Amino acid sequence: MSIEVCNLVRLAPGTQQRLLDDVSLTIPKGAFVALVGPSGAGKTTLLRAIAGLDNCNSGSVLLDERPMTSVKDRAGRMGFVFQNYALFPHMTVARNIAFGLDVLPRSERPARAYIAQRVEELLELMQLQGMGGKHPAKLSGGQRQRVALARALATGPRVLLLDEPFGALDPIVRRSIRAWLRDLHDRLGLTTILVTHDQEEALEVADRIVVMQSGRIVQDATPLELDEQPATNFVMEFLGEAVSFAGEVRHGRMVLDDALVLPFIVPDGVTDGPAVAMIRPYEIAIQKPTSEQDVLSIYAAPRGTRNGYRHYTLQIGERIIPFYRPVDEDDVQVQGVALDISRSRLFRQGLLCG
Incomplete structure (x- = not known):
């Protein structure tokens, strides 16, 4: 599923400060794109605007060339993984994964047998076999992250949005799970957008890197192009x-x-x-x-x-x-x-x- 961001502008509430300053971005189907930049650059703001979680003052987001004007338009098309996982501590792993399917309107909700089968498929995909009955508190950080990914993928989205998903993991786990994530992206044919403050992480997993500064896109290029031809001194300093x-x-x-x-x-x-x-x-x-x-x-x-x-x-x-x-x-x-x-x-x- 392709994504096209057209001239997005978002102002900070009650001010004229531009959190997003006329941002445009085209992401083809199947691409893996990383959004990088310093704190306050607008990375998460842009990701949430694409997801429809925050409204913008002007501009539009298109999926497969169709305008998305509400969260309902995006429902089932996008999976979102938050930085803090946002798992429900009172629910088992299986119920957390099934949540997106369980809350669908009755007319759209799959049968219980299908939901149970889907949960088992995702547990196997995420290398979490046999853990469906456990609660999040009993899992490691890397396992909780995979549960959050499984929940995001339960409804079969074609777009995966990741907001600094590995920030709470130790470096060794981060390195292993990001390689696994890239492989998952390729196997499922997803279109993935990753927000990260880790330049090494972005260079390792992404096809393209979008560098943001002060609510604007400074450069959008492949890792090799960014290294050889950084558009500004800020880009060169930020990426290494x-x-x-x-x-x-x-x-x-x-x-x-x-x-x-x-x-x-x-x-x-x-x-x-x-x-x-x-x-x-x-x-x-x-x-x-x-x-x-x-x-x-x-x-x-x-x-x-x-x-x-x-x-x-x-x-x-x-x-x-x-x-x-x-x-x-x-x-x-x-x-x-x-x-x-x-x-x-x-x-x-x-x-x-x-």
Whole structure:
């Protein structure tokens, strides 16, 4: 089921503050999209607007090109999983899962035998066999999360909306359940929207990532596109550790504020003026100097290894910056060398150049 968000505007109650500021978004059938951004960016507000849980001041939401004007229009089409699971503590797992079917109008409610069969199917799908008679308090966090997912899927929705569903889980459980969720999405052919503050989580499971800031969509792209061509310096900083070098472009070269001239290819068409070069710590390289002007005396302090990289801190004058190299490379030798930031992205007034 495709989703089209058209020019949504939502104002904070009693004010003119825009929680959603003319937001438009198209999500094709079967896509897995992650909404990311800092607190207050509008991620959950947008998700709830799509679900019909909150009204907007203007704009519209279409499912399969049909306007959705009420919660009833969305009933049975969307499953929503809340951050705190929202399970009923007095109900068993089986009754929690069956709740969406049990509360349907009598004319639409399936037979009891069908509901019981559906619950068993979902317990098996969620790897919760034999737990239908337990209460939520007896389950682990990961199991409660799977019960919440099963309840959201009980009515057979084609759209799954997830509002930071793994926030309360420990890192090990989070990693295992998000891989399982991606597999579930593919097997069921769902259209999934995930709100998360975990950039690594978004990069791992989503086909597309929508970066939000101050109620607006800043960039909507694949993980690879976001990494290689971040639209703004905010996007680059938000999606991973980045090192900034402020300075100015002079005659096609980047001259830093501390008078260093580093190897960096300035994109064609970029005129002279203030700019910021930004690079990931693992993209920084050490090279032989081509002139005395390029020579640096750098102190490199090892800081252990992580994710296949040996971590260092580089000290250049008064500045200390992170620097990563693959663990299979030799230790960094940094006396009388030049720093290569040629893989930097260049930003002017916060926007990517070139």
